[in-house]
Structures are given as structure tokens and as C-alpha cells.
Amino acid sequence: MTNFHRYLALGAAAISTLAFASCGGVSDSDVASIDGTTISKKTFDRWVTVAASASQDPTAKGAGAPDPPNYVKCIAAKKAAAPEPVKGQPDPTDAELKKQCVDQYTQLKDQVMTFLIRSTWLELQADEAGIEISDAKVKAEFGKARKQAFPAAKQYADFLKSSGQTEADLLFRQRSQMLEKAITDQVQKAAKTATPEEISAYYKKNQAQYTQPATRDLNVILTKTESQAEKAKAELEGGASFASVANEYSIDTTSKKDGGKLPAVAQGSQEGAFDKAIFSASLNKVAGPIKTSLGYYVFEVTKETPKKVQTEAQAQKSIQQVVVAEKSQKSLEAFGKSYQKRWKELTECQTGYIVADCNNYKAPKTPAAAPGQPAAPTAPPSGG
Numbered sequence: 001m002t003n004f005h006r007y008l009a010l011g012a013a014a015i016s017t018l019a020f021a022s023c024g025g026v027s028d029s030d031v032a033s034i035d036g037t038t039i040s041k042k043t044f045d046r047w048v049t050v051a052a053s054a055s056q057d058p059t060a061k062g063a064g065a066p067d068p069p070n071y072v073k074c075i076a077a078k079k080a081a082a083p084e085p086v087k088g089q090p091d092p093t094d095a096e097l098k099k100q101c102v103d104q105y106t107q108l109k110d111q112v113m114t115f116l117i118r119s120t121w122l123e124l125q126a127d128e129a130g131i132e133i134s135d136a137k138v139k140a141e142f143g144k145a146r147k148q149a150f151p152a153a154k155q156y157a158d159f160l161k162s163s164g165q166t167e168a169d170l171l172f173r174q175r176s177q178m179l180e181k182a183i184t185d186q187v188q189k190a191a192k193t194a195t196p197e198e199i200s201a202y203y204k205k206n207q208a209q210y211t212q213p214a215t216r217d218l219n220v221i222l223t224k225t226e227s228q229a230e231k232a233k234a235e236l237e238g239g240a241s242f243a244s245v246a247n248e249y250s251i252d253t254t255s256k257k258d259g260g261k262l263p264a265v266a267q268g269s270q271e272g273a274f275d276k277a278i279f280s281a282s283l284n285k286v287a288g289p290i291k292t293s294l295g296y297y298v299f300e301v302t303k304e305t306p307k308k309v310q311t312e313a314q315a316q317k318s319i320q321q322v323v324v325a326e327k328s329q330k331s332l333e334a335f336g337k338s339y340q341k342r343w344k345e346l347t348e349c350q351t352g353y354i355v356a357d358c359n360n361y362k363a364p365k366t367p368a369a370a371p372g373q374p375a376a377p378t379a380p381p382s383g384g
Helices: 002-007 041-053 058-063 072-081 094-128 135-149 153-163 167-189 196-205 226-237 242-249 253-257 272-278 312-345
Strands: 018-020 030-034 037-040 215-223 261-266 287-291 296-305 347-349
Touching: 030 041, 030 094, 037 041, 037 094, 041 094, 041 153, 072 094, 094 167, 094 312, 094 347, 135 167, 167 312, 196 312, 215 226, 215 242, 226 242, 226 287, 226 296, 242 253, 272 287, 272 296, 312 347
Parallel strands: none
Antiparallel strands: 018 037, 030 037, 030 347, 215 261, 215 296, 287 296
8 A cells, every 4th residue: 555655646737737828937826837738836736735645754744735935834733743852952943843844845846846747748748749548548557556556445545535635636647657658659669670780780799699609628737837737747648537636736626626627618718828728639638738827737628519609690589679679778768858858948937836847947056165175066957
């Protein structure tokens, strides 16, 4: 139930609350105008109350949303909820409590304004794109989510009561989510194919991914000195087993424990001289010593596996999936930037209700750094 509450915490602005402005600017009765579509203060106030009911602050739940500009109810609620002060500590002043109320309201205002603006953006974008979602489809999808979250009707009724929302609000939120998905699908639709040229280009650029290097299984003995390596080699050529000679001479503890075995050594994985010697040596013939940074190797190749290359034709299906995924992501990123820029430029907000999604938003100036101190970093406005 908690997840569902969080998921639909703000519900959505009912369609009836969106009016059309007859001229430029934002009227006194509205908080924003987006390309002629307005969001009313009445709608904003209602959703601030809904957001406050979902707040973790018990004073907001008890007294409703903070009440600017004087915050009388909010201050009273915080006084009533405040614990007894520690002996000797003064009670918080009205000014301190009012500051808390102002901060709380500012957070709720930003949250609600962003939600209402972006919900409207979705409606306008979908309308331009010719995307239509029927009420019946919205109700069907919402019904599935509701039954999963609230199997019993009483649970759902209690949720509506505690959240201050109506089913119409939640249906509109469901609609917004479906519109977002439909817009995303439409943007990505053009990227659902990969041309032969794109597949070939990807294969050539990433051919290493489709190549399995040659490998060789080895018996090895690693010694500190060349003279020890020569002694080990002589014993091997005299008929001694690799396991016994490795146990006597080798300083490579890993292969030593396994009788000198070092399986599946990939071509190019060892130091230059040793790698070259491994892949030019004959099978079942003792070779070395080869000097490396670790010491001197005496070795024997016991098995070889040639390099395997997956052809472009063999890799075509998997490459197509990768290319389509990359094109899809790039298309979505490009659309996201243009979508955000375009609708923000068409969004004008009323003074006192301006947030980062408004065209008349001005980012706070970076405070001047004190002498000898670095300037504070400037956080970019949130996108999405």
C-alpha cells in the first residue's frame, strides 16, 4: 500500500482544471500558462494539500498544507506537535517555526508545480503527435494496478480518504503515465531497424568482440635462475615427470599444486617473449628456458585450440539488437533535450510560483567565495 501511495502521491490535475488563455502572460487566477493552456491557482492549491497529506511531516498531515503568507495554522500545528524542550532550553520562536513552514511550503510548491507543468507538457505533446488513449483503456490499466495494490475494496476506499484524492485524479495520473510511454514508443519506433551498412560498420569497429583468441594448455616450471631452469629441463628430457620436477624446482605455487599444469593460456596474454615461444612451440616437446620478469620458464604445450572468429553473418542478429538499442537510446536522448527545451520556452509561470521548468526561471547566483576559498559549485536545474 505504501508503494502505491508513493506511486500516485500527487494524483494528477483533472482535465477540467486546464483552461485556455485568451492572451499572452499569466492571469492572476492562474499559476502557469503553457502555449495558451493554463493551470489554475485552485488546482495548484488543491494539489499542495494532497502533497502535504503524503508528507512525512506529521504537522503537515494534521494541519494540511502550510498556509502562506503568515502560516498561522502551520505555526500552531508545529507548536502543538513539538516535544517538551530540554530543561534550560528555550521554546522555538514563532519566527523559527515560520521559517520551517516557509521551507516546507517551498518544497511542496516546487514539487506540485513541476508535476502540474510536466503533466500538461505530456498532454500537449501527445495531442500534437496524434496520440490518443481512450478512457476505457486507461480504466483497464488502472484497474489492474488497483487490484494488485488493494485486493479489498475497503483498502482502496481508505487509501482515497487518507490521500485526499479521488479516483478521477488517479485515473488521470494513469493516463499521464500511459501518454509518456506512448510518446517514448513513438520516438523509438524509427530506430527499430538496423541497415546492413550499420551492421557492417559495427562489426568492423568491434570485431574483437567476435574473435576468440587461440589458446594452449601448458605444463610449466618457473625458476628464479637460468641454471635452475636448465637443471629442470634436463631432468624432464631425462624422463622425469612434470609433476615431480615442478614440485622440486617451480616457484609458481598455483601451477605447482596442479603438477605444473597451466590450462587455456590465450594468445597475447603473456609477456612478449614467452607468448611468442608458447605459440611457436611444437606439441609435447619441452622448450625453454625463456626469461621473463617473473623468472625463467621451462614449458611443454599439451593441447592447442585455434582462434575462432564469428563471421558478420553469424553475428548479424546480435549486432542488430545492439545497433537498434543504441539508435533507440540516442533518439530518445535527442528527443528528450528538444522536448524539454521546447516546452520550457512555452511555459510562463506566475510570480511566486516559478520553478526550473518555467521559461522565466532564473537560477540562483553563485555566492561569492570568501578570500582564499573556492567558489561553490553551481548545480544545473533538474531536467527530465
